Amino acid sequence: MSSIPLSAYLVTALLLFCMGLYGALTKRNAVIVLISIELMLNAVNVNLVAFAKYGVGASIRGQVFSLFTITVAAAEAAVGLAILIALYRNRATVNVDEMNTLKK
Amino acid sequence: MNGELIVFVILFLITITGALLMLNLSKVVHMVMALVLTFLGIAGLYVMLAAEFVAVVQILIYSGAITIIMLFGIMLTKHTGEEKKTGFVKKGIVLSGITAFFLIMFFAVKDLSLGGQATTLHENNTEQIGIMLFTEYVIPFELVSVVLLVALVGAVILAKKEETKKEGEQS
Numbered sequence: 001m002s003s004i005p006l007s008a009y010l011v012t013a014l015l016l017f018c019m020g021l022y023g024a025l026t027k028r029n030a031v032i033v034l035i036s037i038e039l040m041l042n043a044v045n046v047n048l049v050a051f052a053k054y055g056v057g058a059s060i061r062g063q064v065f066s067l068f069t070i071t072v073a074a075a076e077a078a079v080g081l082a083i084l085i086a087l088y089r090n091r092a093t094v095n096v097d098e099m100n101t102l103k104k
Numbered sequence: 105m106n107g108e109l110i111v112f113v114i115l116f117l118i119t120i121t122g123a124l125l126m127l128n129l130s131k132v133v134h135m136v137m138a139l140v141l142t143f144l145g146i147a148g149l150y151v152m153l154a155a156e157f158v159a160v161v162q163i164l165i166y167s168g169a170i171t172i173i174m175l176f177g178i179m180l181t182k183h184t185g186e187e188k189k190t191g192f193v194k195k196g197i198v199l200s201g202i203t204a205f206f207l208i209m210f211f212a213v214k215d216l217s218l219g220g221q222a223t224t225l226h227e228n229n230t231e232q233i234g235i236m237l238f239t240e241y242v243i244p245f246e247l248v249s250v251v252l253l254v255a256l257v258g259a260v261i262l263a264k265k266e267e268t269k270k271e272g273e274q275s
Binding site for chain 2: 002003004005006007008009010011012014015016018019020021022023025026029031032034035036038039042045046049050051052053054055056057058059060061063064066067068070071072073074075076077078079081082083084085086088089094
């Protein structure tokens with residue numbers, strides 16, 4: 001039996017999520033925005049795995065779900081980066097403030 | 105103060121330090137490297153939560169693949185390599201909003217305890233996950249493979265150089 005309470009893991013994940021959110025909203029470089037989103041997804045994974053051990057009816061399902069999340073996050077990173085490179089080729093910038101073609 | 109608590113505190117500090125460094129460093133490459141620290145710390149937390157297979161996957165996918173892909177992204181796009189600063193007002197608004205969110209969620213989860221604790225997760229962890237994947241979650245598993253294939257093809261098509269247009273063809 002483990003002596004670490006569930007809330008310790010949840011607070012860790014909450015801190016990670018908040019820092020990822022802050023990075024995604026304030027950073028200007030699109031690569032860093034993408035990687036901040038990965039951090040947020042990671043925080044969600046920590047929650048899933050924590051509930052797989054401590055939740056109601058705890059079972060292996062949480063871990064299986066976190067594997068699915070990791071897969072989708074990897075696909076998202078690949079497609080996001082491909083879009084970023086295509087955009088860089090057209091606009092020669094990775095600054096998210098300059099990606100405002102739809103605003104004009 | 106038992107050993108488990110010490111290990112948890114160390115992993116917690118590694119994780120949070122990596123994320124804080126990511127937010128505060130100025131060079132983009134250093135930010136990605138700082139995030140590797142976070143990913144490794146999270147993998148350690150997974151081991152503590154009896155999720156060995158997820159921990160290994162975390163190291164492979166995040167510390168390995170996604171970090172490398174992001175480094176390639178930086179390499180292929182960078183022109184200054186330095187992060188420009190965001191305006192003070194915007195930062196303040198975002199920070200206050202996130203602090204409010206943090207406080208609400210913190211008071212919601214700080215005493216949360218759902219009672220039960222799974223005790224058999226660490227026994228043949230990978231085998232349990234495999235059995236679950238190929239019995240109950242076989243359809244989502246196959247769908248995920250389709251998602252990966254579509255993402256792969258989509259990424260290649262998006263990132264490849266556009267061919268020179270034929271005469272008279274609109275862009």
